[in-house]
Amino acid sequence: MPIQENLWALLQETAKQYPLKALKTAAENLILRYRTAERTGEALVLDETDAAAYAASRMPATFAACNAVFRELKNRAPEMQFDALLDVGAGTGAATLAALEHFPFKTVTCLERARAMAKIGERLTANASENAPDIHWISADFTRLPENTPRADVVVAAYAMNELSDTARAPVLKRLFDLSNKVLVLVESGTPSQHCLLRAAAEELVRLGGFVFAPCPAVRDCPLPADDWCHFTVRVQRSRLHRLLKGGDAPFEDEKFSYLLVSKEPIEPVSGRVLRHPTVNPGRIDLKLCTKEGILLKTCTRSQKAAFKAARKLGAGDGIQLEN
Numbered sequence: 001m002p003i004q005e006n007l008w009a010l011l012q013e014t015a016k017q018y019p020l021k022a023l024k025t026a027a028e029n030l031i032l033r034y035r036t037a038e039r040t041g042e043a044l045v046l047d048e049t050d051a052a053a054y055a056a057s058r059m060p061a062t063f064a065a066c067n068a069v070f071r072e073l074k075n076r077a078p079e080m081q082f083d084a085l086l087d088v089g090a091g092t093g094a095a096t097l098a099a100l101e102h103f104p105f106k107t108v109t110c111l112e113r114a115r116a117m118a119k120i121g122e123r124l125t126a127n128a129s130e131n132a133p134d135i136h137w138i139s140a141d142f143t144r145l146p147e148n149t150p151r152a153d154v155v156v157a158a159y160a161m162n163e164l165s166d167t168a169r170a171p172v173l174k175r176l177f178d179l180s181n182k183v184l185v186l187v188e189s190g191t192p193s194q195h196c197l198l199r200a201a202a203e204e205l206v207r208l209g210g211f212v213f214a215p216c217p218a219v220r221d222c223p224l225p226a227d228d229w230c231h232f233t234v235r236v237q238r239s240r241l242h243r244l245l246k247g248g249d250a251p252f253e254d255e256k257f258s259y260l261l262v263s264k265e266p267i268e269p270v271s272g273r274v275l276r277h278p279t280v281n282p283g284r285i286d287l288k289l290c291t292k293e294g295i296l297l298k299t300c301t302r303s304q305k306a307a308f309k310a311a312r313k314l315g316a317g318d319g320i321q322l323e324n
């Protein structure tokens with residue numbers, strides 16, 4: 001069974017262990033804290049109910065965003081073999097489970113300092129996948145990574161770097177890049193501030209010798225205007241529990257996210273990245289693309305048979321190879 005289906009069932013089971021009212025209050029408080037708290041490195045998940053509320057209300061979306069990012073890693077580097085994964089700020093295991101949807105890692109280490117999050121994460125990662133390897137959970141602070149932290153082919157920090165203070169972030173970034181043998185994956189919410197965080201990280205990682213191969217066609221001289229920010233969207237189906245916790249009747253929500261894929265060896269980035277959902281009119285599709293040459297508006301008409309057919313399959317966030 002795909003990890004996602006198992007995961008949804010396990011999240012329901014986890015939530016059942018807590019009174020719904022307490023979970024709802026905790027979910028509301030968590031959202032507020034994540035939106036407004038000054039980032040000082042202080043914990044934002046405070047207890048077991050918070051952790052269960054995070055798993056039930058946020059994890060479906062963080063899993064979906066990480067799933068899209070690991071799918072892009074697979075698309076961009078189909079030949080690469082990855083044996084070991086290190087997930088820092090692993091929380092309840094969303095990034096690990098998303099990574100396992102796409103790659104058969106042989107060893108997985110999840111590093112998390114909040115015991116309540118790790119407790120749920122341990123259970124979810126042990127049960128969500130039939131073929132998962134043993135997953136080793138380490139209780140540690142990633143601003144003070146233990147000397148014996150294992151290196152890994154892929155290191156991922158999902159929705160975690162933004163919790164650090166500005167001063168703590170740069171040394172952690174360097175350490176995570178050092179620990180990654182092949183690829184470092186960063187995922188954050190798709191907000192202007194987290195776009196800035198990832199822009200700064202991209203520049204620093206290039207300075208450290210890394211190759212940013214997604215989403216940017218060219219990491220230097222980002223062509224986005226100052227009032228725009230690079231983000232993508234995944235649609236997440238909402239369960240009844242999800243709707244009860246977060247309110248509203250919509251059967252889905254759209255999770256906006258930003259990300260970076262950075263390698264140690266060069267990997268060719270795409271030459272164009274679709275920035276907005278294509279505008280489709282009869283016989284004509286308009287694409288807004290980020291390219292090495294800047295932001296480009298490209299129109300495909302029905303008479304351009306192959307290009308039109310390909311454009312019909314494109315969505316925001318997809319990479320394309322532009323003809324010279």
Ligand SMILES: C[S@@+](CC[C@H](N)C(=O)[O-])C[C@H]1O[C@@H](n2cnc3c(N)ncnc32)[C@H](O)[C@@H]1O
Nearest residue numbers: 062089090091094113114141142158159160163
């Ligand atoms: C928003 S959650 C994200 C969890 C998971 N990666 C996901 O995508 O759903 C951030 C996690 O990072 C953890 N975290 C934040 N700062 C940390 C630190 N300095 N050391 C270890 N874990 C940390 C928090 O405890 C929390 O579980």
